[in-house]
Amino acid sequence: MPQSLQNPIVLWLVLSAALVGLVYAFLRRELRVKAACYGAFLIACGVAVWPPYQTATQPGRIRLGLDLRGGIHFVLRVVTEDALTATVDDAVQTAREQIGGKGITFGGAQRTSSSGFVVTGVEPARVKDVRDLLKDFFRAGWDVRDKGDGFEVAMTDPYVREIKQRTVKEAIRTLERRVNELGVAEPVIAEHGQAGDQILVQLPGMTDVEQAKRMIKRTAQLTLKLVEDVGGTEEGLLQARSGKLPDNMEIVQGPGDQPGQPLYYLVRREAVITGRDLKHARAGVDPQTNAPDVQFTLNPIGAEKFKRETGRNVGRRLAIILDGRVETAPTINSQIGADGVIQGRFTAQEADELAKVLRAGALPASLDFLQELSVGASLGKDSIRSGVAATIAGMAFLGIFMILYYRLSGVNAIVALAANLVILLGAMAYAGATLTLPGIAGIILTVGVGVDTNVLVFERIREELRNGKTVKAAIQNGFERVWITILDTHATALIAAAFLFQFGTGPIKGFAVTLVMGLIANIFASYFVSKFLFEWVLSGRQTTAQSTLSI
C-alpha cells in the first residue's frame, strides 16, 4: 500500500470518492444521497478499525482487556491516615520549636489522634503568649482550643479532606512513574470507588505478580540523617541520656553485624537530605566487594546542602534510612558533593528495584491491597480463541438460517449484520474502548438483537403481503409499523446496559460498552441500511401489483 494511503483520513476520502462515483454511475437519483452517506459512514468505521487486533508487527486498533491479553489488576487503598499523621507530627515539631524558642517552659507536645495534638503544662503566666503563638502558626486548616493548662490543636474537617485527596492524587502520580519504570504499555492507574481513597492499577501483559507488588507497595521514603549514637538496645541509648529521648532526635533500627541482632541508631530528627533531593538513582556494583549497590545523584539544591552538611560533619556517621529502617550508616570521610551510594545487603534484583522506586519517588502513604487479579497470557489467549470461535459459529448459523428462511431477504439481513459489526468495532476503536471476554459476549448478543430487528420487519412484511398489499406498500408498512417497537425495545435494553456500566469493574464495563454501542449501531444497520437495500432492489424493476418479493 502506498505511504499516503496509510493515513486513515486519506484512505477514507479515496474510498468514499470511489463509492460516490459508483453510486452516481449505477443508482437512481432518489437513492444516491442515502447510498453515499451510508456508504461513507460505513467506510469510516471500517477504516477506523483496521487493523482490528494486535499482530506481531502492528498494534491493533481495538484494545484487549486484561482477561484476554493477560496481565495484573489491583485495587489498592491508600492509608490516608499515614499522611495525616505525618502532617500532625510535623506540626508537633513546629509547636515545640516555636514555644521552646520563646523561652517558655511547658510540659510537652504530643500527637493525640491522626488529626490533632495537645500542648500541656504551659507556665500560667505565659498561657496568652502560647495561645497567640499557636493561633498565628496554625491559622489555616487548624482549630486551637484551650484545654486545662494547655491547648488542643486539631485539623478542620475540610483540611483533613484536602490532605486525603492530595495524598491519593500524589500516590497516583508516584505509581504512574513507577509503572513507567516497569516498562508496562498502556497501564491504567486511576481513582476507584466512591470512598475516594482507592486506586485501580491495571498492568496489561505483566505476569510477575510478586515483582509488581514489590514495586507498587514499597513506600520508598529515603532520608539521610546524622547519627548521634549507636547501641545494642533502645534502653541503653536512653539511659545514656538520662532516660529521656531528646526532642530533636529519634531512634531507628538497623541491621547489626550478626543476623538476628539488630543495632539501634540514635539520629537527628531533621534529615540532611531526603528522597525529594534525588536527581537520579541507578543500580551498580561496589568495585571493592563486588556487592550490588544503589548509586544516586542529587539535584543542585540537594547537592549544595549535602556538601555543606558533610563538610561540617567529617568523621561522624550518616544513617541512610529507607522506610523507617537504617540500611547502612557509613562514616563521612570527607566532604561529599552530588554523588552518593547506598550499600545494603542487596541482591542484584533488589538493588535494581530499589533504584527504580527511588527514581520514581516516595509514596505519601502506605497502600493496602484490596483486590488482586492476574491472568496468565496464554490463559487469556485461550479465552479469546473460544470467544471468537463461539461468535463465528453463532454468526455462521444465523446467516445460514436467514438465507434458508427468508431467501434473498436473508442476504439483506446478512449485509445489515455485517454493517452492524463494522460500526460496532469502528466505534470501539474510535472511542478507545477495551474489548473483554464479556465484551465478546456483548457482541454476540448484539448480533442476536440485530437479527431480531430484521425478523420483526420481515415477518411484518410477510403479513402485509398475505393481506394483499403490493410489494412496495408491504415494505413501506412493514418498516413503518415496526419502528415504534424497535425504538422501545432498544430503549429498555439501553437502560439495562446503562446500569451495567455503573458496575465500574473492568470486564462487566466492557460488556456494557459493547452492548450500548451495538444497540445504537443496530438501529442504523438493521433498520435503515436494511430498508435502503429493499428500496434499492425495488428501484431496479418496474413494480406492478403482481410483482413478488423474495422473503
Added chain:
Amino acid sequence: MEIQFLKNPRFDFLGKAKYFVGLSLVLILAGVAHMTTRGVRYGVEFSGGTQLIARFQNAPEVDKIRGAVEAVSPGAVIQSYDAPAKNQVLIRLSATGDKELSDVARDVLKGLGSSYAANPVVESSTEIVGPVVGAELRQKAVNLTLFGLLFQLVYIAWRFNGAVWGAAATVAVLHDVLVSLGLLAFFGYEITLNVIAALLTLVGYSVNDTIVIFDRVRENLRQRRKEPLATIINDSVNQTLSRTLISNGTTFLTVLGLFVFGGEVLRGFSFTMVVGIVVGTYSTIYIASPLVVWWESRRRGAGAGSATARAAL
C-alpha cells in the same frame, strides 16, 4: 415457495395461563427453598477470598495437588477446570487467620512447586478479593438490578400510558430473574460478576420480548375497540408468534453455541442466558399477558369505570 413454521396460528394461550402461572409459582418456590436451605454459592469477587487457576505441564492429579495445598492452606476447594486437555485446576482458598490473602496464594504456589515437583505449574491466574470489596460489590449488584428494573418499569409505563403495562412487564422480569437464580443454584453455578451481567442482560431481553407483544396489543386495541381485551391480547400473541419463535430461537441457539464453545470463563454467563431466553419468552406469554387481562377484569369487576389499560391508549 416460502418456508414458514406457522401458518396463521390460533392457539388459546390465555385460557391455559393459570396452569402455567401455577407451574411458575412452583418453580420459584422450589428455587427459593433450594437457595435458603443449601445456600447460594458466590464467586470469589462477591464472597472474598482467593481463587487460583493453575495450568500444569502434564495431566494434573487432583489428589496429589490436594495433599500439597492442604499442607499450606487447609479447607481449600480443588477441582479440574475447563477442558481436560488443558491440564487446568481451580483452587479456591478460604481466608485463613491474619495472613494476607496474597501471601496464602504465593505460599500455595510455592508448596505446589516443592511437594508436587514432578508436574510443575506452567502458568497461573489468581484472583484475590478482600472481604470488604466483596460485600460492597454484592450490595451494588442487588441495588443496580433493582434500579435497572425500576427505570424500565417507569419507561414502559410512560410509553404505554399506564402503570399496568410497566408493572406486568416488571413482574414477568422478576419472575425470570427468580427462576434463573433458582436454576443456577440447582445446577451448582456460582453467582459471579459475569452471571450478574447475564441476569441484567436477560432483564433487558425479557422486557424486549414483552414490549414486542404489548406493542402489537396497542396497535390492535386502536382498531378493534369493541372486542374484549383477553381476545385481543391472545390474538396479538398469535400474530407475533412466528417472530417470537424465530428471534428467540436463533438467539437461543447462538447463546447455546456460546455455552458449548465459549470456554469455562463464560460458562456461568452463557448458562444464565440459555435459561433466561427460554424463561423470558415463556414469561411474556404466560405471565405478563395474563397479568394485564387479570388486572383489567378486576378493575372492571370492582366497578371502577372504564378499563384503565384500554382507556390509557
